[in-house]
Amino acid sequence: MQNNPSLRREIPEASLRRLPIYYRSLQGMVAAGASRVSCADLARVLGLDPTQVRKDVEMTGIVGKPRVGYALDELVRWIENFLGWNRPKDAVLAGAGSLGSALLGYERFRRHGMQIVAAFDTDPEKIGQRIHGREVQPLMFLPDFVRQHKTPVGVIATPAAAAQSVADLMVSGGIRAIWNFAPAHIHLPDGFILQNEDLYHSLASLSFKLEANNALRR
Amino acid sequence: MQNNPSLRREIPEASLRRLPIYYRSLQGMVAAGASRVSCADLARVLGLDPTQVRKDVEMTGIVGKPRVGYALDELVRWIENFLGWNRPKDAVLAGAGSLGSALLGYERFRRHGMQIVAAFDTDPEKIGQRIHGREVQPLMFLPDFVRQHKTPVGVIATPAAAAQSVADLMVSGGIRAIWNFAPAHIHLPDGFILQNEDLYHSLASLSFKLEANNALRR
DNA sequence: TTGGAATCGAGAAAGTTTTCTCGATATGCA
DNA sequence: TGCATATCGAGAAAACTTTCTCGATTCCAA
Ligand SMILES: NC(=O)c1ccc[n+]([C@@H]2O[C@H](COP(=O)([O-])OP(=O)(O)OC[C@H]3O[C@@H](n4cnc5c(N)ncnc54)[C@H](O)[C@@H]3O)[C@@H](O)[C@H]2O)c1
Ligand SMILES: NC(=O)c1ccc[n+]([C@@H]2O[C@H](COP(=O)([O-])OP(=O)(O)OC[C@H]3O[C@@H](n4cnc5c(N)ncnc54)[C@H](O)[C@@H]3O)[C@@H](O)[C@H]2O)c1
Secondary structure (H helix, E strand, C coil): CCCCHHHCCCCCHHHHHHHHHHHHHHHHHHHCCCCEECHHHHHHHHCCCHHHHHHHHHHCCCCCECCCEEEHHHHHHHHHHHHCCCCCEEEEEECCCHHHHHHHCCHHHHHHCEEEEEEEECCCCCCCCEECCEEEEEHHHHHHHHHHHCCCEEEECCCHHHHHHHHHHHHHHCCCEEEECCCCCCCCCCCCEEEECCHHHHHHHHHHHHHHHHHHHC | CCCCHHHCCCCCHHHHHHHHHHHHHHHHHHHCCCCEECHHHHHHHHCCCHHHHHHHHHHCCCCCECCCEEEHHHHHHHHHHHHCCCCCEEEEEECCCHHHHHHHCCHHHHHHCEEEEEEEECCCCCCCCEECCEEEEEHHHHHHHHHHHCCCEEEECCCHHHHHHHHHHHHHHCCCEEEECCCCCCCCCCCCEEEECCHHHHHHHHHHHHHHHHHHHC
16 A cells, blocks of 8 residues: 555545545544445445545545445545645644634644644733643744744634734745634735635524525524 | 525525625725725735626625626625624534633624524533633533523534534524534434534645645655 | 726636446355 | 345536626716
8 A cells, every 4th residue: 555645636625625524434433343444334424425435535546445445444544644644744823812722722633734833922921821831932933933943834823913914924934834713814925825714604604504594484 | 775685595605605705805995994896806805716706796686886896885784684694693602611712702703693692511610610701501401591592503612522412402402503613523403504613624635735735845 | 978998797618526327346145 | 156236436427616708887088
């Protein structure tokens, strides 16, 4: 089994977003003691279309056996490797507020490709505090830290108004990808990776569907 | 101007998810003192395709004027109304841990269609504590609370292992929509609305792109 | 008043994703 | 051993989304 990262080609964003769901289900199956799994099994458990699951799994390049499916542990490791989740990247956090603290305390990120190694803030009250084992540092130290440690990822959990300037600071230090939790539109130079975590998307979807649902009930 | 919710038909999920982005930009323009806006303006600011913006805006049913665009304040209110963001729905929270506390403290939800009115937990240490002005109640009180207040939304911020049972409890009380932050696959009966907030999607996307990017640089 | 430019609105085209269909293959059972 | 069946893999079809194109409308400036 070799899963060569450089062979990875185009994969639909939609497939990429479903892989973690499969991964989680598969881990549950491992815990339950199973040793093999087919795409049909996965589809059944998750209520998805079996063909879609197969197409997604095929994307990762793993080959299965007809009539059998895949070796469960191999598939799990294959997906980990495909996503890079077995090679955690360092990240710095900007904004050690309530959301930032929750993120700092969330150990599981490490098993999913990322570990927050340092936290930065502008608030003198925050600076010097230890949050989940990491001391909050002044924001102005961020670029040097990133440069010295070659940190690839920056997490933004500051107020929206500060998001763009914090992003610029991260870029100046050599960050390559930004995970943004602030409800702000951030512009990055070409070639940088931006992942917005926008709760308002969900809120819009929830609210809209709830009202549509209301309308039906009348 | 009438924006009749019952007239709302099919709207692509993708469009629905972009509306909050437009909404946020539009608010920025209001703050900057503008009074009219065209789809082309929005597209320019956000780096999107103008036709896509127009299609999305059209979805909401608002009609604009050629050569002029839309009255900015009207468009903002139109989107609010379309999404139901001007009619906040009550929500209960299960799991008052670090993420749950952050959510409880996040006042802005109210301006986006949702307010968390009560929090529930199973931990005796947590129960009775006040978090951001709301007293944490025993989880077993949740169904009665939901029934009495006709609360439409439940937010799950418990560990993944508890997510399904908490969801069942919410459904038993009459919840109609669930916003799930736990990394768990939840099954709800037909007709119920489920919105998963899955950070692992982002993590997968970030991690994968970062590695692809690495490969390029070599 | 008239011509030019910007924009909306709508239909067509292109591209993408999902679903369908079918042949090949491995397994288990008679 | 041979047959029925579950599954993979791959290509085709269908559905959906995004992008293109163009006519109609309105505004602005000459
Ligand atoms: N709390 C939530 O549940 C939640 C949910 C969704 C989105 N968000 C978003 O996440 C962000 C943080 O939310 P929060 O609730 O943690 O807010 P918060 O006020 O608790 O924390 C913000 C932190 O950022 C720090 N900060 C301010 N300016 C900064 C700068 N220029 N550089 C570095 N740090 C700076 C502040 O000192 C503070 O510690 C906000 O943009 C918010 O909209 C929060
Ligand atoms: N902290 C983060 O940044 C983060 C990020 C993404 C996802 N999550 C997910 O959100 C959930 C909560 O995370 P957290 O960091 O706040 O964890 P946490 O341990 O701080 O909080 C969990 C809370 O849920 C309570 N709880 C346990 N079982 C319960 C039950 N059956 N009913 C009601 N409450 C119950 C616990 O007492 C605790 O207060 C987890 O599923 C986690 O995976 C957290």
